[in-house]
Amino acid sequence: EAGVVQSPRYKIIEKKQPVAFWCNPISGHNTLYWYLQNLGQGPELLIRYENEEAVDDSQLPKDRFSAERLKGVDSTLKIQPAELGDSAVYLCASSSGGYTGELFFGEGSRLTVL
């Protein structure tokens, strides 16, 4: 069974440029999460989806970040415009239920903003 797939693995952009990350969760997992991981820190939740509905986006900086999961499967996280402080790893995770802590993470997308 394929795991959570993310792309790109690495992205280097200049500040003020846009960037997008894509995630394909484990087949059958209705719950999808985007996490932010800064260097030396644990993951922090940005947004959680149940199917196509964003049920918790309270920690998503909505002035520059947006996310979508149109058909309840794949998801895209976008940053526009990127700032220097956005340099981090963006992790996608999925789970079989909304309240479990047993998450399956992708390999992450490492963003460097110059």
Add this chain to the structure above:
Amino acid sequence: GQQLNQSPQSMFIQEGEDVSMNCTSSSIFNTWLWYKQDPGEGPVLLIALYKAGELTSNGRLTAQFGITRKDSFLNISASIPSDVGIYFCAGQGGGSNYKLTFGKGTLLTVNP
């Protein structure tokens, strides 16, 4: 908000040694989980604990859910080089308070 204190921050040990790391919280949790992250990879779940006092093993790994529900520890016995990585504890509240709170991680280095 809730904060987890994970210690030690890093450990450097010899292959074959046992390792112990722990996590404490200012708040109670209903679930404690331990994840491991290899370089360049996402975290992988090692052990999940659902009941205060619970002691659970997964191969050479043993974890316990503290009686106060504010702490948890992870032990690794007879360490091997592939145990190298960052170990994260995570706490989860109950019901609609589902969000995971992660510690800052313990970096484990194993010298062959």
